[in-house]
Amino acid sequence: xxxxxxxxxxxxxxxxxxxxxxxxxxxxxxxxxxxxxxxxxxxxxxxxxxxxxxxxxxxxxxxxxxxxxxxxxxxxxxxxxxxxxxxxxxxxxxxxxxxxxxxxxxxxxxxxxxxxxxxxxxxxxxxxxxxxxxxxxxxxxxxxxxxxxxxxxxxxxxxxxxxxxxxxxxxxxxxxxxxxxxxxxxxxxxxxxxxxxxxxxxxxxxxxxxxxxxxxxxxxxxxxxxxxxxxxxxxxxxxxxxxxxxxxxxxxxxxxxxxxxxxxxxxxxxxxxxxxxxxxxxxxxxxxxxxxxxxxxxxxxxxx
Amino acid sequence: xxxxxxxxxxxxxxxxxxxxxxxxxxxxxxxxxxxxxxxxxxxxxxxxxxxxxxxxxxxxxxxxxxxxxxxxxxxxxxxxxxxxxxxxxxxxxxxxxxxxxxxxxxxxxxxxxxxxxxxxxxxxxxxxxxxxxxxxxxxxxxxxxxxxxxxxxxxxxxxxxxxxxxxxxxxxxxxxxxxxxxxxxxxxxxxxxxxxxxxxxxxxxxxxxxxxxxxxxxxxxxxxxxxxxxxxxxxxxxxxxxxxxxxxxxxxxxxxxxxxxxxxxxxxxxxxxxxxxxxxxxxxxxxxxxxxxxxxxxxxxxxxxxxxxxxxxxxxxxxxxxx
Amino acid sequence: xxxxxxxxxxxxxxxxxxxxxxxxxxxxxxxxxxxxxxxxxxxxxxxxxxxxxxxxxxxxxxxxxxxxxxxxxxxxxxxxxxxxxxxxxxxxxxxxxxxxxxxxxxxxxxxxxxxxxxxxxxxxxxxxxxxxxxxxxxxxxxxxxxxxxxxxxxxxxxxxxxxxxxxxxxxxxxxxxxxxxxxxxxxxxxxxxxxxxxxxxxxxxxxxxxxxxxxxxxxxxxxxxxxxxxxxxxxxxxxxxxxxxx
Numbered sequence: 001x002x003x004x005x006x007x008x009x010x011x012x013x014x015x016x017x018x019x020x021x022x023x024x025x026x027x028x029x030x031x032x033x034x035x036x037x038x039x040x041x042x043x044x045x046x047x048x049x050x051x052x053x054x055x056x057x058x059x060x061x062x063x064x065x066x067x068x069x070x071x072x073x074x075x076x077x078x079x080x081x082x083x084x085x086x087x088x089x090x091x092x093x094x095x096x097x098x099x100x101x102x103x104x105x106x107x108x109x110x111x112x113x114x115x116x117x118x119x120x121x122x123x124x125x126x127x128x129x130x131x132x133x134x135x136x137x138x139x140x141x142x143x144x145x146x147x148x149x150x151x152x153x154x155x156x157x158x159x160x161x162x163x164x165x166x167x168x169x170x171x172x173x174x175x176x177x178x179x180x181x182x183x184x185x186x187x188x189x190x191x192x193x194x195x196x197x198x199x200x201x202x203x204x205x206x207x208x209x210x211x212x213x214x215x216x217x218x219x220x221x222x223x224x225x226x227x228x229x230x231x232x233x234x235x236x237x238x239x240x241x242x243x244x245x246x247x248x249x250x251x252x253x254x255x256x257x258x259x260x261x262x263x264x265x266x267x268x269x270x271x272x273x274x275x276x277x278x279x280x281x282x283x284x285x286x287x288x289x290x291x292x293x294x295x296x297x298x299x300x301x302x303x304x
Numbered sequence: 305x306x307x308x309x310x311x312x313x314x315x316x317x318x319x320x321x322x323x324x325x326x327x328x329x330x331x332x333x334x335x336x337x338x339x340x341x342x343x344x345x346x347x348x349x350x351x352x353x354x355x356x357x358x359x360x361x362x363x364x365x366x367x368x369x370x371x372x373x374x375x376x377x378x379x380x381x382x383x384x385x386x387x388x389x390x391x392x393x394x395x396x397x398x399x400x401x402x403x404x405x406x407x408x409x410x411x412x413x414x415x416x417x418x419x420x421x422x423x424x425x426x427x428x429x430x431x432x433x434x435x436x437x438x439x440x441x442x443x444x445x446x447x448x449x450x451x452x453x454x455x456x457x458x459x460x461x462x463x464x465x466x467x468x469x470x471x472x473x474x475x476x477x478x479x480x481x482x483x484x485x486x487x488x489x490x491x492x493x494x495x496x497x498x499x500x501x502x503x504x505x506x507x508x509x510x511x512x513x514x515x516x517x518x519x520x521x522x523x524x525x526x527x528x529x530x531x532x533x534x535x536x537x538x539x540x541x542x543x544x545x546x547x548x549x550x551x552x553x554x555x556x557x558x559x560x561x562x563x564x565x566x567x568x569x570x571x572x573x574x575x576x577x578x579x580x581x582x583x584x585x586x587x588x589x590x591x592x593x594x595x596x597x598x599x600x601x602x603x604x605x606x607x608x609x610x611x612x613x614x615x616x617x618x619x620x621x622x623x624x625x626x627x
Numbered sequence: 628x629x630x631x632x633x634x635x636x637x638x639x640x641x642x643x644x645x646x647x648x649x650x651x652x653x654x655x656x657x658x659x660x661x662x663x664x665x666x667x668x669x670x671x672x673x674x675x676x677x678x679x680x681x682x683x684x685x686x687x688x689x690x691x692x693x694x695x696x697x698x699x700x701x702x703x704x705x706x707x708x709x710x711x712x713x714x715x716x717x718x719x720x721x722x723x724x725x726x727x728x729x730x731x732x733x734x735x736x737x738x739x740x741x742x743x744x745x746x747x748x749x750x751x752x753x754x755x756x757x758x759x760x761x762x763x764x765x766x767x768x769x770x771x772x773x774x775x776x777x778x779x780x781x782x783x784x785x786x787x788x789x790x791x792x793x794x795x796x797x798x799x800x801x802x803x804x805x806x807x808x809x810x811x812x813x814x815x816x817x818x819x820x821x822x823x824x825x826x827x828x829x830x831x832x833x834x835x836x837x838x839x840x841x842x843x844x845x846x847x848x849x850x851x852x853x854x855x856x857x858x859x860x861x862x863x864x865x866x867x868x869x870x871x872x873x
Contacts, residue, residue: 046415048363097607103414104361105606108555111363111418112602115548115595123592230544234423237416276430279423286420287411485734485743492731495720502680502714503783504706504735 013145018263020146026259027156028218031163032232033239033251035210038170040240041247042183042203043099048110050236051229052117053083053208057215058224059121062130065219071134073154076216080162083212087205095204096197114229121226130224137220155217162213166206167248179203211236234282235262241285314563315475318570322468326461335460341566341573342467343529348553348565349474350521355551356560357481358514359494360409363547364421367405367428368398368519370541372526374432377445377536380455382438387447387456391527395520401428402519406512422544429542444537447530456531463532470528471566474521478562490514494560522550545595552602558614567613572598631694633658633787633818634679634710638688641671641678641842648674650842651688656787661813662820663833663850667863671842672822673715676789680712681705693786706735709786713793715822717776721765725756725775728764732782747782754778754808770801777808787818794825806831826854826872838862 036050060079061072090113098109136150170176182189182199190196222228239258243250258281265277325338347369354360372394379390401424408420433442451457458466481487492500493507500507530536540546553572558564579594609616632655641649649671656662664672677683679690681702689696697705720728729747730740737743751760754774759767764775773793780788790809794802806828813819813832823829829836829850836853838846840862846853853859863869 046419048415048419094603101607104559105610107361107363107415107418108551108606109603111548111551112599112606115545115599115602117599119592119595119599123596230422230426234419234426237419241416273430273434276427279427279430282423283408283420283427286416287408483740485738485740488727488731488734488740488743491723491727492720495722496718498682499714499718499720499779500731501682501702502706502712503732503779504703504711505731506701506703508701 014267016144017146018260018267020143020148021152021263022256022260024148024152024156025263026256027159027163028214029235029239029255029259030252031159031214031217032211032236033243033255034163034166034248035207035214036236037240037243037248037251038166038179038203038210039207042179043095043200044186045095045099045106046110046237047095047207048107048233049114049117050207050211051231051233052114052121053086053211053229054215054218054232055121055224055226055229056086056117057083057212058132058219058222058228059125059130060212061216061219062132062224065132065134066130071136072132072216072219073158076158076213079213079216080209084205084209086212087208088201090208091201091204096200099200118226118229125226127226132219132224134220151220155221159214159217162210163252166210169206170248175202231278235278238278238282238285312479312563318563318566319468319472319475322464322471326464332460335464337573337577339460339463339467339532340577341569342464342471343525343532344549344553344573345566345569346467346471346474347522347525348550348557348569349471349478349562350518350525351550352554352559352565353474353477353481353521354515354518356554356564357478357487357494358490358511358518360511360515361414361418361551362405362421362515363418363544363551364405364423364425365518365522365550366542366544366546367401367421367425368522369526369529369546370425370428370432370538371397371401372523373530373536373541374439374445374538375523376527376530377447378439380447381445386454387527387531388454391524394523394527398519398523399516402516403512405519406515409511409515410508422547425542425544425547429538432538432542439538442538444535447534447536449534456528466528467532470525473524475562475566477517477521482562486510548602549598552598554612555602556605556612558612561612561614564612564614571613630658632656632691633660633693634820635691636679636688637691639675639678639685639690640687641674641683642686648842649678649685652839652842652844653688654837654844654847656818656820658786658818659813659816660818661809661832661834663829663836664820664822664839665824665826665829665836665853666839667869669841670839670862672839673791674842675839676712676791676822680710680789706783706785709784710789711780711783711785711787712789713776713780713791715791715795717769717772719764719767719772719775719779722763724761724763725751725767725778726760728775729778729782732779735783743782750778750782753811754781755804769796770798773797773801773805774808777805781812785817787820788812790819790821792822792824794823794828802828824869826869830854 032054039045039047057079060082061075064070064075065072094109094113098106134151136154139150140147141150141153170180178194179199179202182194182196186196235258239251239254242257243254261281262277322338322342326335329335351365354362372391375394375397376387376390379385379393380387405421405424409417412420432439435441439445449457481490489500489505490510492503492505493510497507526541553568554565555568556571557566557568576594605612634656636653639649639652640647652675664675666672674683678685681697681700681704685698690698692705692708692710695708697708720731726744726747729750730743733743733746737746748760751757754777756771756774756778759771764772767775773796777790777793794805797805809819809821809832821829821832833850836848836850837844838853838859845858845862846856
């Protein structure tokens with residue numbers, strides 16, 4: 001169900017519909033982006049494989065639904081601890097050695113991871129497009145002259161809830177403060193006795209849990225296939241760059257902007273060309289606004 | 305000239321062996337493997353020009369490969385002209401694309417540049433896939449075989465020498481970068497751009513030049529490949545997996561070394577040929593499995609053997625010299 | 628008839644957002660001079676070098692080198708005009724040998740590798756790096772790295788050399804050697820501007836010193852006068868130990 005399919009002639013209705021679609025989509029992007037900006041802001045590593053964890057979340061939702069008829073919005077609760085553990089394992093096996101290494105090592109390691117994950121999915125589950133169609137996907141809600149379906153709304157609400165929880169965690173818990181300190185100055189944090197390895201482990205695990213949960217949430221809304229993650233990872237990086245690296249509120253704001261562009265683009269040009277948008281948008285943002293919306297310096301050379 | 309040859313025994317051995325093989329081996333399957341080893345080696349060497357020698361790591365070189373492949377295929381099927389003209393057109397297109405990527409390299413560093421190259425290749429992939437009217441879209445283009453040199457309809461033995469020519473071309477470019485003023489200054493750009501600027505090196509221009517050169521070489525090989533394999537499919541020729549493969553061969557063999565890409569290609573292409581033979585029944589399974597292996601190898605090599613085979617060899621030589 | 632100065636700064640200003648790092652700085656450097664620039668931490672010294680050498684674009688004023696305003700020119704263009712700078716945090720080409728490092732500098736003026744190698748070997752001897760010529764730059768300790776930084780810059784055959792804190796991190800022997808090297812280069816005709824924090828070295832080198840504080844030029848003159856200058860002493864409040872060395 002395409003959130004931006006064409007409607008009747010009333011302009012305001014169209015705008016209202018697009019606005020609603022933007023909000024609903026933006027909420028989900030926010031969940032992906034917030035986890036990514038955490039990883040990037042604290043660990044200073046560009047994770048090329050981030051989208052693959054989203055893809056795995058989508059497959060988790062698919063198989064739970066296909067095999068056990070479990071609704072994705074129930075699965076999301078399990079997905080958080082599952083992907084938290086996946087994040088821990090990935091950190092220990094792959095990411096730990098990469099943090100202090102050169103750019104090239106980071107690029108090739110995470111690209112390698114991305115290739116491995118995509119093809120594990122391909123070998124295990126084949127490349128056919130899969131779909132999750134729970135009952136709420138076809139349940140339409142009307143508010144005034146706008147329509148949206150229940151899936152989008154619930155996904156949005158859960159995504160917002162998780163994002164808020166994450167922000168609260170970062171702001172008010174001790175662990176969150178420690179993570180923010182490490183983001184600001186790695187060396188000073190070490191001198192303060194902070195075990196940066198534990199911080200990175202936790203950060204990465206949280207980031208992966210967030211994106212895995214997001215994958216479960218978007219599963220009813222998109223086709224599921226092994227390379228589905230690629231488009232999302234570029235979008236996520238657009239959001240992160242727009243919002244400023246490591247800035248969670250910026251990531252949220254950037255998410256809504258990107259969602260708006262996607263929704264408007266789909267409406268104007270049709271969904272066939274939607275995928276191209278992500279990539280063109282990515283290139284345009286990096287070329288023209290590398291410093292983000294708030295003019296964060298250094299982002300253009302992206303001194304990681 | 306002899307002195308030059310003597311200083312590079314590995315290359316003489318490798319290319320000499322490749323040149324001599326068709327005289328003794330007639331098995332089509334074996335010769336096919338040799339052609340692929342040489343072509344992938346050439347492609348990886350072309351990538352190495354930008355990635356290893358100029359320090360601009362791109363994961364989007366399939367853009368240029370695909371442009372070259374499509375230019376050759378379309379020139380033959382759509383315009384009824386020869387593939388060599390297509391190769392020329394491909395080079396022109398790839399130079400254009402190379403300048404765009406070069407522009408990006410002056411705005412973005414490291415991982416973000418790499419991400420943007422991926423985005424670029426995906427824009428091409430989707431665009432070509434959807435442009436049904438012109439490119440036959442996602443169905444791909446079968447390239448007809450017409451015997452003759454001008455139509456690149458060659459027998460297996462001729463293809464070995466064609467691929468060898470491409471491999472030698474890319475190798476020669478690499479060697480040139482190791483022993484020329486341009487190459488030395490490019491090394492400075494690779495090592496530290498700011499320092500290079502302070503020494504009077506026009507870093508932005510050199511980066512664009514290296515990327516454009518790399519793009520042109522990749523495109524040439526792409527055109528050859530299209531004629532050799534006989535089928536051009538957008539989801540393959542513009543794929544990220546392909547881009548990764550160019551980098552993988554080079555990293556295994558030794559990034560920034562002239563012979564490295566070819567060493568890596570020997571290893572990986574042989575592995576692929578072996579796996580294809582073993583898993584020939586299960587089509588999808590095969591494709592996925594060798595990519596899983598590639599990804600894992602990439603992670604391991606880049607962490608534990610960052611200099612690749614060539615680096616390992618030179619360290620052995622150094623140790624033996626000290627012993 | 629007096630020649631025009633090799634370098635003339637006229638009201639150079641550089642801002643970063645709300646912060647004015649360099650404010651209306653003017654001075655001239657005649658050919659053959661050895662000028663020192665000092666100032667407490669954060670005074671804007673390296674920023675000034677960055678502006679002069681083209682890494683930052685001046686927001687106001689002119690930088691006139693050899694009669695040409697070079698504001699807005701790229702660093703490599705300015706180097707080709709004859710102005711070469713070194714970096715405070717040295718930037719060796721780590722994976723390359725010392726010879727290769729210096730050769731890359733030499734290639735700025737020379738068209739072939741052979742000529743560059745000859746020049747590089749000459750410069751390496753001058754800078755006392757002869758016994759380390761084939762070592763990889765990243766294996767060198769800081770003292771030799773600093774010397775490499777100077778050698779590489781020298782190989783570009785500059786008319787004006789900007790040295791940014793080349794003494795920092797050197798032991799007394801290395802320090803003496805570096806001072807002697809710079810003096811020798813100067814005697815041979817090279818125009819040099821030196822940023823230094825080590826006053827003892829500065830006193831021995833510079834015939835004239837410009838003092839920066841909060842981005843402004845607060846004093847200029849011979850070394851002896853500078854260290855007695857009230858404004859300079861006040862500027863170094865909290866860092867008196869620096870001036871005490873003089």
